[in-house]
Amino acid sequence: MSVVESPTTRRTGGSTPHRAPGRARRTRRNRQTTGLPWLLSLPALILLAGLLGYPLVRMVVLSFQNMRLRELLSGRTPPWVGFDNYTKVLSDAEFWRVVGRTFAFTAVTVVVSVLVGLGIALLMRRVTRGVRLFMIVAMMFVWAMPQLVAAQIFRWITDSDFGVINYFIDKLPGVDYQNHSWFVNPWQGWSVITTLVVWAGIPFLAITLNAGLTQVPKELVEAATVDGASGWQTLRNITLPILKPLLIIVTTLSVIWDFGLFTQNWVLRDGHPEPQFQTLATYSYTQAFGQSRYSLGSAISVITVLLMLGVMAFYIRQMFRIGEVE
Amino acid sequence: MKRKIVAVAAIAATLLGAAACGSNDDDSPTTSASGAVDGKGKTLKVWLMVDAQTSWKNVVDDASKRFTDATGAQVNVEYQQWANHLTKLDATLAGSDVPDVVELGNSEFPKYVFSGAFTAINPADYENSGTWLQGLNDACGFEGKSYCVPYYAGARVLIYRTDLFKKAGIADAPKSYDEFLADADKLQAAGKSDAKFGAVYMPGQYWYSAMSWVKSTGGDIAKQDGDKWVGQLSQPASVQGLQRWVDMVKKYSKADPTKNENDQAGIFAQGEAAAFYGNTWEQGAAEQVKKDPNDPNSPLVDTKVKGKLASAAMPDVPSFLGGSNLGVTEKSQNKQLAAQWIKYFTDSTSMAGLIKANALPNSTSLLDKAATDNPGLAPAAAAAKNSWFTPQAEKWADVEKGNVLQTMLTDILTGKKSVADGAKWADDQINTILNES
Numbered sequence: 001m002s003v004v005e006s007p008t009t010r011r012t013g014g015s016t017p018h019r020a021p022g023r024a025r026r027t028r029r030n031r032q033t034t035g036l037p038w039l040l041s042l043p044a045l046i047l048l049a050g051l052l053g054y055p056l057v058r059m060v061v062l063s064f065q066n067m068r069l070r071e072l073l074s075g076r077t078p079p080w081v082g083f084d085n086y087t088k089v090l091s092d093a094e095f096w097r098v099v100g101r102t103f104a105f106t107a108v109t110v111v112v113s114v115l116v117g118l119g120i121a122l123l124m125r126r127v128t129r130g131v132r133l134f135m136i137v138a139m140m141f142v143w144a145m146p147q148l149v150a151a152q153i154f155r156w157i158t159d160s161d162f163g164v165i166n167y168f169i170d171k172l173p174g175v176d177y178q179n180h181s182w183f184v185n186p187w188q189g190w191s192v193i194t195t196l197v198v199w200a201g202i203p204f205l206a207i208t209l210n211a212g213l214t215q216v217p218k219e220l221v222e223a224a225t226v227d228g229a230s231g232w233q234t235l236r237n238i239t240l241p242i243l244k245p246l247l248i249i250v251t252t253l254s255v256i257w258d259f260g261l262f263t264q265n266w267v268l269r270d271g272h273p274e275p276q277f278q279t280l281a282t283y284s285y286t287q288a289f290g291q292s293r294y295s296l297g298s299a300i301s302v303i304t305v306l307l308m309l310g311v312m313a314f315y316i317r318q319m320f321r322i323g324e325v326e
Numbered sequence: 327m328k329r330k331i332v333a334v335a336a337i338a339a340t341l342l343g344a345a346a347c348g349s350n351d352d353d354s355p356t357t358s359a360s361g362a363v364d365g366k367g368k369t370l371k372v373w374l375m376v377d378a379q380t381s382w383k384n385v386v387d388d389a390s391k392r393f394t395d396a397t398g399a400q401v402n403v404e405y406q407q408w409a410n411h412l413t414k415l416d417a418t419l420a421g422s423d424v425p426d427v428v429e430l431g432n433s434e435f436p437k438y439v440f441s442g443a444f445t446a447i448n449p450a451d452y453e454n455s456g457t458w459l460q461g462l463n464d465a466c467g468f469e470g471k472s473y474c475v476p477y478y479a480g481a482r483v484l485i486y487r488t489d490l491f492k493k494a495g496i497a498d499a500p501k502s503y504d505e506f507l508a509d510a511d512k513l514q515a516a517g518k519s520d521a522k523f524g525a526v527y528m529p530g531q532y533w534y535s536a537m538s539w540v541k542s543t544g545g546d547i548a549k550q551d552g553d554k555w556v557g558q559l560s561q562p563a564s565v566q567g568l569q570r571w572v573d574m575v576k577k578y579s580k581a582d583p584t585k586n587e588n589d590q591a592g593i594f595a596q597g598e599a600a601a602f603y604g605n606t607w608e609q610g611a612a613e614q615v616k617k618d619p620n621d622p623n624s625p626l627v628d629t630k631v632k633g634k635l636a637s638a639a640m641p642d643v644p645s646f647l648g649g650s651n652l653g654v655t656e657k658s659q660n661k662q663l664a665a666q667w668i669k670y671f672t673d674s675t676s677m678a679g680l681i682k683a684n685a686l687p688n689s690t691s692l693l694d695k696a697a698t699d700n701p702g703l704a705p706a707a708a709a710a711k712n713s714w715f716t717p718q719a720e721k722w723a724d725v726e727k728g729n730v731l732q733t734m735l736t737d738i739l740t741g742k743k744s745v746a747d748g749a750k751w752a753d754d755q756i757n758t759i760l761n762e763s
Contacts, residue, residue, distance in 0.1 A: 069441040072420050073656075160582035161593050178522050181582040184740045271409060272729050274584070274736065289413050290727040291759075
């Protein structure tokens with residue numbers, strides 16, 4: 001809370017250092033801040049500390065131990081191994097392949113889904129009210145579908161023995177797609193996974209961006225049109241700058257969601273993804289729970305969180321910068 | 327991110343449970359199953375796998391009834407799914423409220439015995455213990471003591487379409503591997519008008535099958551050398567068997583190279599193959615399916631292949647002896663009662679019930695009886711006599727869970743690796759996993 005407010009507060013203080021009302025307002029607020037807000041947020045803070053803070057601390061501790069099934073079952077404190085787990089993970093070529101794959105997947109998926117989402121949002125501004133309503137309802141249905149269900153349905157659609165995709169492609173003249181397996185070739189397999197994630201991600205993006213587009217003042221667009229600006233110029237110079245804060249937020253959220261990919265590739269590969277279909281989330285899960293290397297899995301998770309923070313720091317800074325300009 | 331937190335919370339929860347429970351002795355005494363135990367007012371918690379519920383629930387109920395009559399203790403049986411039972415077991419055993427009796431697959435047992443999850447038992451307390459099937463019993467031994475009781479076994483056999491065999495001019499099941507290949511050629515030729523048809527349905531990640539072929543040429547998965555395990559797949563004999571399997575699959579199977587054998591009976595029931603390699607009970611699963619798969623009491627409906635199937639031992643190929651064992655958990659509060667229940671559930675009366683339900687009994691002395699009592703079991707009983715088992719390494723379950731062999735097979739079948747390269751890669755993985763401290 002204080003982080004969000006600080007730039008504004010600083011600015012008010014800086015630009016009008018000697019104005020009495022400003023100072024008075026600030027003191028009044030300070031007095032109020034002392035007890036009540038903290039008290040009110042206490043339940044939430046306790047919950048967060050218990051449900052997020054404690055496991056996080058345990059995970060970090062665990063990553064410096066060597067906990068295997070024997071220790072888990074006997075309750076003995078696992079031996080301390082210092083940075084062994086980290087050196088093991090970081091010197092493993094397989095881990096870096098997983099990292100590279102996770103980043104590449106995130107980049108492709110985020111770019112595609114934001115672009116398509118934006119395209120659909122722009123289209124929604126052009127169509128009649130009835131069509132727009134239809135689009136929103138259709139997308140709401142997609143949005144409402146649980147990830148697990150969607151992934152399971154995609155698994156059936158692409159099944160090599162019973163899948164409806166193979167059936168239809170095979171109907172094309174001169175194409176033999178019977179018993180085609182979509183997961184032999186990693187590029188094909190990842191296209192299926194990416195399609196699923198993009199498809200499920202578009203409703204949120206399109207509906208949010210559509211809401212953002214309604215905030216673009218009509219007069220500005222009209223004025224630009226009168227001045228002879230093309231559609232592309234209007235989009236680039238008027239619509240997008242106004243939409244930018246929202247675009248950055250939805251992109252950030254997409255990065256967070258797509259980076260943690262688990263359900264989709266897990267279900268499409270029937271709970272045992274091959275090495276070429278592992279992402280950081282499934283990799284750490286397989287190591288920890290599949291192979292009972294709880295400490296190694298923890299170390300992978302810690303590294304994942306750190307990698308993620310590196311990416312996120314950039315975006316969060318970007319977000320504050322926008323806040324300051326306005 | 328959210329997923330991560332869930333995973334972390336799960337670890338933390340199990341840790342909490344572990345901390346609350348304290349430690350237990352390494353050298354706990356052997357639990358006896360002989361003598362009378364008064365179990366009045368006590369309830370025994372038993373974890374069995376889902377097969378017992380679907381195929382021989384009457385045997386479970388009968389054994390529990392005899393147990394209750396003798397001891398006065400009640401029994402509460404919970405049925406588990408194969409897909410997630412180990413993860414669930416890990417979390418539960420870390421706590422203090424644990425099941426007293428647990429069933430695990432025989433290849434899963436060594437890891438848990440090594441990790442101290444089960445208490446030592448006295449084999450002499452159990453019926454037929456002198457003739458327990460080697461492949462099941464081997465999984466129970468650790469440092470001179472025995473930690474589990476063999477429960478039932480399954481051997482893989484060739485299940486085939488009698489009508490298609492007849493149509494292709496084949497009178498009988500093949501008697502040798504060469505004959506099997508010749509038959510497959512005939513079947514393939516007879517069915518070539520259908521592009522989806524393959525003589526043999528063999529999914530690419532079916533490693534129990536591939537390893538049986540490896541054994542058929544004298545190969546092996548891994549062997550112990552001093553206190554180290556050494557992967558054997560890249561040895562010439564193993565590569566030869568692997569090549570034999572790959573040639574067969576590539577030539578006769580239209581199955582997905584990235585699928586495993588879990589739904590092979592259902593796919594075979596579509597009628598697009600003349601034979602598959604499966605457990606005896608999979609013949610029934612291919613002939614009839616539940617109308618509503620989610621309802622255990624749902625009526626059965628016939629499939630396209632109903633009444634057209636027969637089974638025979640796969641000629642010249644030793645069968646993987648799959649099966650389950652039962653153990654008494656180290657943290658159980660009712661160890662003696664638990665051992666008593668296992669005694670009833672694995673005695674000759676219970677085994678007779680299992681034979682009726684198409685499962686192989688836990689003892690070689692009962693195999694011949696199984697073949698005469700239930701002619702449908704005869705091929706499996708024959709196959710069980712020529713069977714093999716996975717390496718007796720504590721960490722073997724991690725090789726299975728790590729999908730090492732599955733990945734190797736898919737890579738070979740899709741041409742990503744040659745047989746030799748794939749075998750070399752798998753050996754490296756196996757060496758790392760089995761020898762990890």
